[in-house]
Amino acid sequence: MKNQEILSMVDHTLLTQAATWEEIKQICDDGIKYQCASVCIPASYVKRASEYVKGQIAVCTVIGFPNGYSTKEVKVFEAKNALENGASEIDMVINIGLLKDKKYDEIENEIRALKEACGNNILKVIIETCLLTEEEKIKMCEIVTKAGADFIKTSTGFSTAGATFADIVLFKEHVGPNVKIKAAGGISSLEDAEKFISLGASRLGTSRIVKILKNEEATGY
Structure with a gap:
């Protein structure tokens, strides 16, 4: 696979x-x-980044981050505010405690509310896989699919571990065709x-890939 x-x-x-x-401006420059x-x-x-990039790259932000235990109403407000400020993609964190308590309808309703707020803009749902059992991961695949979100996402990067290959395989087996x-x-x-990517991911949340390529350019390796 080519780097680009x-x-x-x-x-x-x-x-x-x-x-x-x-630092944010540098991220924008490198992303472009x-x-x-x-x-x-x-x-x-x-808002500042959106004005700075002038449409040259999509601006994504995080909602209920990193713990996910804000109320639904607060998350909806956060999302609407971010979209008004120029974001075009929203990555929300679920309420993990609700999942542990098997309050599946509440989680689904929250995701639906966020997707309604996002409209045609992309909504990604962070489920923090490192804190979940396999059964809970599978259940979240079902809920994210039913709720109409665009993506299921493994991790915030702020908990005990990040993405694993096994989680991507599990997601691929259990999400609906509408969910990336x-x-x-x-x-x-x-x-x-x-x-x-080969296992089924179509987005990667990372800063290291660009850093690796910048370093290769700088050193000639």
Whole structure:
């Protein structure tokens, strides 16, 4: 697989708490230069970044991040505000406690409400696989499919582990045909990226792929 094909599936990401505008601007510049799918940044920077990139790349942000336990109403407000500020993709975190309590209808209703807020904009649903049993992962595949979201996403990158190959295989087996897959967290090499894509992921949440290619350009390797 060619590097550009991989880059076209990358949500070039910077979500650290201490991220500065200069760092966000660099993420935007690199995302545009390397023709990534989007830049995934904190909501507080969405308006400024959207004005800065002038439509050259999609701006993605995160909702209910990273813990997922905001109320549905707060998540809907966050999403609407982000979209008004220029975001075109929303990555929301589910309420994991509700899943553990088997409150499946509440989770589905929340995702539906977020998708309604997003309209034609892309909604990705982060389920934080490292905290879930296999049964819970399968159930979330069903719920995300029923709720009409565009993507199921493995991880925030802020918990105990990130994406695994096994999770992508499991997702592929259990999501409906309307749901795409995003792997995120711990993707540290081009080989890993290619493997995730070959298993069924069509988006990758990472900053490392661009860093690797920038380093190769700088060093000649």
